Amino acid sequence: MSSKETEWKLLEKRLQQQKEWKQEMNKSKENICPKCNEELNWESGSTMEWEIWYCSKCDIEYKVDVELVRFWDTLKELK
Numbered sequence: 001m002s003s004k005e006t007e008w009k010l011l012e013k014r015l016q017q018q019k020e021w022k023q024e025m026n027k028s029k030e031n032i033c034p035k036c037n038e039e040l041n042w043e044s045g046s047t048m049e050w051e052i053w054y055c056s057k058c059d060i061e062y063k064v065d066v067e068l069v070r071f072w073d074t075l076k077e078l079k
Contacts, residue, residue: 033058 001009023037031040033055040053043061053062 033060033062035060 031042031053032038033040036055036057038055038057040055040062043052043054045051048068049066051064051066053064054060055062
């Protein structure tokens with residue numbers, strides 16, 4: 001096998017690894033479109049119960065339930 005062929009094989013392998021890595025990273029992200037796996041964009045505010053997120057590729061809006069979390073360990077007295 002020539003060095004050029006070896007380089008192409010390595011490049012193909014690297015591109016495949018990169019594609020697999022991106023897919024794995026998208027699985028762990030929460031703001032991913034379930035239809036196309038693209039990142040969702042925050043569209044509009046929260047009512048303390050839900051938010052609207054938008055997929056620009058699919059042109060779909062999603063309603064996402066949210067939960068308010070209080071971090072009491074950061075409690076500070078106001079003056």
